[in-house]
Amino acid sequence: MSDAAPPAVLVEGLRHAYAGGREALRGVGFRVEPGEIAALLGPNGSGKSTAFRILATLMRPAAAAGPSGRVEVFGACPWENPHAVREKIGVVFQSPSLDGELTAEENLRCQGRLQGLRGASLREAVGLGLERAGLVARRGDRVRGFSGGMKRRLEVAKAMLHGPELLLLDEPDAGLDPAARATLWEQLDALRHGAGATVLLTTHLMDLAARADRLVLLDRGSVVRTGTAAELVDAAGGEAVRLEPADGDAAALADDLRGEAGLSRLRVLPHGPRPALRLRRADAAAWVLGLRERWPDRFSRVSYGPATLEDAFVELIEPAAEVEPAPPARRGRGRGR
Numbered sequence: 001m002s003d004a005a006p007p008a009v010l011v012e013g014l015r016h017a018y019a020g021g022r023e024a025l026r027g028v029g030f031r032v033e034p035g036e037i038a039a040l041l042g043p044n045g046s047g048k049s050t051a052f053r054i055l056a057t058l059m060r061p062a063a064a065a066g067p068s069g070r071v072e073v074f075g076a077c078p079w080e081n082p083h084a085v086r087e088k089i090g091v092v093f094q095s096p097s098l099d100g101e102l103t104a105e106e107n108l109r110c111q112g113r114l115q116g117l118r119g120a121s122l123r124e125a126v127g128l129g130l131e132r133a134g135l136v137a138r139r140g141d142r143v144r145g146f147s148g149g150m151k152r153r154l155e156v157a158k159a160m161l162h163g164p165e166l167l168l169l170d171e172p173d174a175g176l177d178p179a180a181r182a183t184l185w186e187q188l189d190a191l192r193h194g195a196g197a198t199v200l201l202t203t204h205l206m207d208l209a210a211r212a213d214r215l216v217l218l219d220r221g222s223v224v225r226t227g228t229a230a231e232l233v234d235a236a237g238g239e240a241v242r243l244e245p246a247d248g249d250a251a252a253l254a255d256d257l258r259g260e261a262g263l264s265r266l267r268v269l270p271h272g273p274r275p276a277l278r279l280r281r282a283d284a285a286a287w288v289l290g291l292r293e294r295w296p297d298r299f300s301r302v303s304y305g306p307a308t309l310e311d312a313f314v315e316l317i318e319p320a321a322e323v324e325p326a327p328p329a330r331r332g333r334g335r336g337r
């Protein structure tokens with residue numbers, strides 16, 4: 001027997017099919033080491049929430065044929081030994097679990113009592129929770145008046161009240177503005193360093209995922225790639241090119257460019273000040289030069305620069321449709337030409 005500490009999360013060959021449905025997980029495997037912040041990243045329907053529910057002991061996997069695979073949280077199986085796993089995990093669900101009529105402090109105190117804390121240990125845990133949420137000054141305010149970011153931080157503090165080793169968060173960044181997402185990240189990072197917690201979150205946004213130590217990219221129930229954000233960007237390869245057509249017709253430009261050799265997936269960016277296309281090329285500089293020679297009056301602006309995690313995501317994930325709209329926050333970081 002080995003003395004090595006078990007990984008915080010070990011998933012091997014995990015399969016799950018919902019009753020009457022197609023397989024939501026098709027042999028998923030990944031691991032998270034203690035002290036890491038890991039992100040399950042993938043588009044809608046890729047299986048993130050299904051994996052999350054299994055890890056959180058809410059569901060046992062059911063495969064249509066053959067074994068369902070192996071899952072361990074610090075060495076314990078969530079469906080064979082759910083009590084052992086529940087002691088080790090804190091869970092933040094997508095749906096809010098706070099009572100808006102109670103104050104921040106009362107919410108934490110109720111949770112602490114449910115977990116059997118009393119007297120000085122309850123006061124200590126609630127005080128630490130308020131600190132972790134950055135809400136000491138607002139401890140006496142009703143939660144219903146809090147911003148989305150404040151509520152999410154309080155949810156995290158509530159889930160950490162019993163001192164779990166692993167914090168599971170299902171899309172904690174959903175509905176938060178960039179500033180609130182940044183503050184949430186600071187809270188998670190502080191938990192990792194201060195409480196030595198391991199964090200596993202699901203997301204389909206890039207903000208938190210790009211900062212995680214380990215990303216597990218899921219698509220249609222399978223792991224497409226694991227690694228750091230930089231490794232995923234490298235795996236997709238190339239630089240990101242942004243093209244603004246002079247006549248504003250990005251869809252027509254996309255049609256003209258389709259079929260070009262060596263061209264990655266095109267994205268039409270309908271939002272922002274002007275319609276544009278974004279794509280990846282291994283030979284961005286030479287390709288852009290050739291494009292301008294071929295079509296001197298076709299573009300109002302052409303730029304290229306380092307690819308982002310979002311570019312890699314588009315490249316590595318099978319598109320649901322040929323042309324997909326980009327989120328409005330997209331901004332080219334390329335060098336102007």
Ligand SMILES: Nc1ncnc2c1ncn2[C@@H]1O[C@H](COP(=O)(O)OP(=O)(O)OP(=O)(O)O)[C@@H](O)[C@H]1O
Pocket residue numbers: 018019021023024042043044045046047048049050051204
């Ligand atoms: N309760 C359910 N019954 C039947 N099918 C389901 C159920 N929940 C999810 N699915 C299906 O399983 C697949 C994976 O869904 P899941 O919710 O795990 O994905 P997800 O990556 O979390 O998506 P989202 O980002 O939209 O939450 C999808 O095809 C989905 O339609």
